[in-house]
Amino acid sequence: xxxxxxxxxxxxxxxxxxxxxxxxxxxxxxxxxxxxxxxxxxxxxxxxxxxxxxxxxxxxxxxxxxxxxxxxxxxxxxxxxxxxxxxxxxxxxxxxxxxxxxxxxxxxxxxxxxxxxxxxxxxxxxxxxxxxxxxxxxxxxxxxxxxxxxxxxxxxxxxxxxxxxxxxxxxxxxxxxxxxxxxxxxxxxxxxxxxxxxxxxxxxxxxxxxxxxxxxxxxxxxxxxxxxxxxxxxxxxxxxxxxxxxxxxxxxxxxxxxxxxxxxx
Amino acid sequence: xxxxxxxxxxxxxxxxxxxxxxxxxxxxxxxxxxxxxxxxxxxxxxxxxxxxxxxxxxxxxxxxxxxxxxxxxxxxxxxxxxxxxxxxxxxxxxxxxxxxxxxxxxxxxxxxxxxxxxxxxxxxxxxxxxxxxxxxxxxxxxxxxxxxxxxxxxxxxxxxxxxxxxxxxxxxxxxxxxxxxxxxxxxxxxxxxxxxxxxxxxxxxxxxxxxxxxxxxxxxxxxxxxxxxxxxxxxxxxxxxxxxxxxxxxxxxxxxxxxxxxxxxxxxxxxxxxxxxxxxxxxxxxxxxxxxxxxxxxxxxxxxxxxxxxxxxxxxxxxxxxxxxxxxxxxxxxxxxxxxxxxxxxxxxxxxxxxxxxxxxxxxxxxxxxxxxxxxxxxxxxxxxxxxxx
Numbered sequence: 001x002x003x004x005x006x007x008x009x010x011x012x013x014x015x016x017x018x019x020x021x022x023x024x025x026x027x028x029x030x031x032x033x034x035x036x037x038x039x040x041x042x043x044x045x046x047x048x049x050x051x052x053x054x055x056x057x058x059x060x061x062x063x064x065x066x067x068x069x070x071x072x073x074x075x076x077x078x079x080x081x082x083x084x085x086x087x088x089x090x091x092x093x094x095x096x097x098x099x100x101x102x103x104x105x106x107x108x109x110x111x112x113x114x115x116x117x118x119x120x121x122x123x124x125x126x127x128x129x130x131x132x133x134x135x136x137x138x139x140x141x142x143x144x145x146x147x148x149x150x151x152x153x154x155x156x157x158x159x160x161x162x163x164x165x166x167x168x169x170x171x172x173x174x175x176x177x178x179x180x181x182x183x184x185x186x187x188x189x190x191x192x193x194x195x196x197x198x199x200x201x202x203x204x205x206x207x208x209x210x211x212x213x214x215x216x217x218x219x220x221x222x223x224x225x226x227x228x229x230x231x232x233x234x235x236x237x238x239x240x241x242x243x244x245x246x247x248x249x250x251x252x253x254x255x256x257x258x259x260x261x262x263x264x265x
Numbered sequence: 266x267x268x269x270x271x272x273x274x275x276x277x278x279x280x281x282x283x284x285x286x287x288x289x290x291x292x293x294x295x296x297x298x299x300x301x302x303x304x305x306x307x308x309x310x311x312x313x314x315x316x317x318x319x320x321x322x323x324x325x326x327x328x329x330x331x332x333x334x335x336x337x338x339x340x341x342x343x344x345x346x347x348x349x350x351x352x353x354x355x356x357x358x359x360x361x362x363x364x365x366x367x368x369x370x371x372x373x374x375x376x377x378x379x380x381x382x383x384x385x386x387x388x389x390x391x392x393x394x395x396x397x398x399x400x401x402x403x404x405x406x407x408x409x410x411x412x413x414x415x416x417x418x419x420x421x422x423x424x425x426x427x428x429x430x431x432x433x434x435x436x437x438x439x440x441x442x443x444x445x446x447x448x449x450x451x452x453x454x455x456x457x458x459x460x461x462x463x464x465x466x467x468x469x470x471x472x473x474x475x476x477x478x479x480x481x482x483x484x485x486x487x488x489x490x491x492x493x494x495x496x497x498x499x500x501x502x503x504x505x506x507x508x509x510x511x512x513x514x515x516x517x518x519x520x521x522x523x524x525x526x527x528x529x530x531x532x533x534x535x536x537x538x539x540x541x542x543x544x545x546x547x548x549x550x551x552x553x554x555x556x557x558x559x560x561x562x563x564x565x566x567x568x569x570x571x572x573x574x575x576x577x578x579x580x581x582x583x584x585x586x587x588x589x590x591x592x593x594x595x596x597x598x599x600x601x602x603x604x605x606x607x608x609x610x611x612x613x614x615x616x617x618x619x620x621x622x623x624x625x626x627x628x629x630x631x632x633x634x635x636x637x638x639x640x641x642x643x644x645x646x647x648x649x650x651x652x653x654x655x
Contacts, residue, residue, distance in 0.1 A: 156373020
């Protein structure tokens with residue numbers, strides 16, 4: 001029995017799918033963590049096994065302490081200032097104590113803490129539900145623990161916003177570009193219809209710089225490697241009592257809050 | 266067979282034109298949404314899913330409910346459903362088509378929709394939902410069209426379609442289970458984080474879908490020569506009754522767990538929906554309408570005398586459908602977002618463009634349904650004049 005042209009093409013097509021296509025499909029399907037854009041990092045680049053942040057709330061004293069930190073982030077990341085509160089985009093902002101730690105806050109805590117604004121932003125969870133639910137891997141976790149967004153892959157389904165227990169994510173309900181005061185041309189602006197959030201300044205780490213908020217905080221925000229016992233974050237966490245938001249959900253948030261007291265710890 | 270959809274009386278053509286007009290209006294508003302963004306809807310940073318996703322959720326249920334006719338007819342050989350099982354399958358086709366459209370209009374970047382296939386992600390429930398929904402659409406089109414075609418020729422359906430029919434049974438359960446998993450697996454959304462979610466989804470689906478089917482059967486009987494059969498309609502009525510009882514029971518279980526445990530996270534969404542929180546309660550009147558309609562429906566359905574009278578059965582079916590449309594097609598999704606992760610209340614209500622786009626999609630669904638039913642009924646009218654084949 002000879003193989004006619006039609007059958008030959010059929011077999012050729014099939015074996016291509018199984019041979020070449022099949023491997024890449026299977027590879028794609030079962031690789032759970034997306035590889036970040038790994039290029040050769042420059043020697044000064046900061047790296048860690050798992051980036052984390054300690055937020056010492058006792059060091060936030062004046063309104064300026066907060067604004068400096070927020071502006072440092074929002075200005076370099078082209079975060080728009082929208083008038084409509086429902087469409088708000090925010091990467092780092094403040095919430096009251098009782099809203100930062102709902103169902104976990106202490107009614108009789110001292111008045112100054114009770115009324116103090118708390119800095120909140122993405123927790124860069126060790127086990128991030130937003131990454132798990134994303135249908136396109138547009139949000140992914142890097143090897144150093146940073147939870148990132150690919151603004152060009154995001155389809156805008158907002159599953160990640162439903163999944164995030166920390167309200168860290170914003171969606172571009174409208175075109176953000178007209179609302180960016182001074183565009184930073186070194187960082188992308190976003191289009192309407194995609195989700196965005198804090199990226200732990202991955203673009204600065206690659207250049208050997210600490211996150212902008214950390215730099216602007218005057219020591220109130222401490223950034224470091226949670227897996228390194230000699231890092232500053234570990235040193236603080238071993239000497240001061242810190243709490244995290246909603247740790248019971250098992251997402252493993254990487255932001256640690258030090259509340260109140262003790263200047264000389 | 267499709268040519269049968271082309272010929273029709275003036276009222277048929279008028280109905281089609283009406284649907285096309287509603288679709289046109291919805292489409293124009295969708296173009297506006299496409300250019301301006303989802304900001305023209307009532308959704309917000311805090312309530313990031315609204316009418317679109319809740320309609321999708323509700324319609325998955327309507328689609329799945331075809332199985333309530335398929336099981337008795339194909340597994341238990343309940344002959345009375347022979348005439349209407351096709352109506353259930355075609356209702357499923359129209360519903361899944363609406364589901365896909367509701368997901369589509371909800372996307373912020375619809376042009377990138379194929380990223381879901383380009384970058385398949387099995388850890389995402391949305392990925393599985395895409396697979397089960399498209400599979401179910403395919404199954405019902407193939408099964409419905411093939412069995413109807415065989416019916417037209419007066420021959421039994423081909424043997425290869427039987428395995429597909431059997432497959433469609435667990436598949437129907439899967440579409441609604443997977444849809445429930447979209448919600449039930451999210452940490453920090455207490456209202457949705459409940460193991461009974463999928464069961465509750467199925468119960469409400471098996472009440473709302475068949476209730477709609479009864480109404481459709483009666484419409485078909487009124488306007489055509491095709492009679493789905495009194496007994497068949499009554500049997501579907503019993504299915505609606507049991508499913509509605511199960512649904513209300515499951516809701517009761519949720520309320521017990523929330524309010525006996527007194528855990529705030531579990532109670533707050535219910536409080537927001539039924540009494541309002543911090544003086545905010547836009548959904549309260551709707552939720553009570555749903556609750557009252559559920560009670561009215563159960564009174565009629567549980568009482569055999571009232572259920573057997575078609576006039577009151579219609580009332581019950583309307584009550585079931587509207588009650589569940591509010592409960593699942595609105596409250597369930599919105600309630601999950603209130604309060605937000607900071608324990609704050611942001612309210613949601615759909616805007617006019619959002620409602621018109623949604624109506625446009627419903628009109629697409631009804632257009633598909635009308636065309637498919639027209640074909641089915643034309644075939645049934647032809648064959649019912651033939652002597653019964655044995």
